[in-house]
Amino acid sequence: xxxRVLIRRGSPDDAPALRVLAEAVxxxxxxxxxxxxxxxxxxxxWDVDRMRVSLAQLWHGVAExxxxxVGVANLGRSDDRWVMWKLxxxxxxxxxxIGRRLLEAALEQVPAGEALWLEHVDGNDRAHAFYKAxxxxxxxxEPQERFPDLIWxxxxx
Numbered sequence: 001x002x003x004r005v006l007i008r009r010g011s012p013d014d015a016p017a018l019r020v021l022a023e024a025v026x027x028x029x030x031x032x033x034x035x036x037x038x039x040x041x042x043x044x045x046w047d048v049d050r051m052r053v054s055l056a057q058l059w060h061g062v063a064e065x066x067x068x069x070v071g072v073a074n075l076g077r078s079d080d081r082w083v084m085w086k087l088x089x090x091x092x093x094x095x096x097x098i099g100r101r102l103l104e105a106a107l108e109q110v111p112a113g114e115a116l117w118l119e120h121v122d123g124n125d126r127a128h129a130f131y132k133a134x135x136x137x138x139x140x141x142e143p144q145e146r147f148p149d150l151i152w153x154x155x156x157x
Contacts, residue, residue, distance in 0.1 A: 005098055007105050010060030010072065015051035017069040018062070022046035025088040033123040037147040045086075061105040063089070063098045073102035075109050075116075082110045084118045103134060107157055115154045122149040131155075 010018070022042055030038035044050075054060070054074065063071030070093035074086045084106050089099045110116050118136065120127040128138075128151065136153040143149050 004065060005070070005093075005096065005101065006064045007061055007101050008064065010055050010062040010074075012052040012055045014060070014062055014069060015048045015055060018051050018055075018072055019046055019048050021069055021072060021088065021090055024090050024092075028091050029088070029124065029127075030121070033121060034148055037121065040147065058085075059106070059109050060086075061102050063093075063102055065093055065098075071098045071102050073106045075106045078117075081117045082114055084116060087118070099130065100134065107155075110157045112157060115156050117152060117154045119150040119152045121147065122151055128153075 023046075026042050026046065027038050030041060058074050058076040060072060060074040062069050071089040072086055073084060073088075075082060075084050077083070084103070087099060087102055087106075089102070107116055117139075118131065119142070120131070122141070131153050132138075134155070136155045139152045139154050141149050141151055
């Protein structure tokens, strides 16, 4: 099944399909942790117009299965770091190495000798275990006022 998955660079035209993906992954990921955070995430980071801008400005890898976007990762610079801001796979497509392939595609964008950083919300134990299994180490915790703390991880490249 994984061999039928195409990983390609995303474009602004993918924004509506990524919103559909978000409507499946965000509640499944964050409702058990903090439902208000799930709503905030959908409204803020997965707005179609905002996604179009992000797709035009940042590298996004998208995973397609049977002509449907089932995963996304994105990458940008922040404070002189390479940060992967998103890595999500549709619940129906998980367990097929799509997340690992998207992560590898993101790592290919990072210059050798630099680290890849990412964050996940406290309580997302599944994400933490996934990243740890792929060589990421916890760096620090960033307290948040309204929502769960952010757990920052990094992996040297």
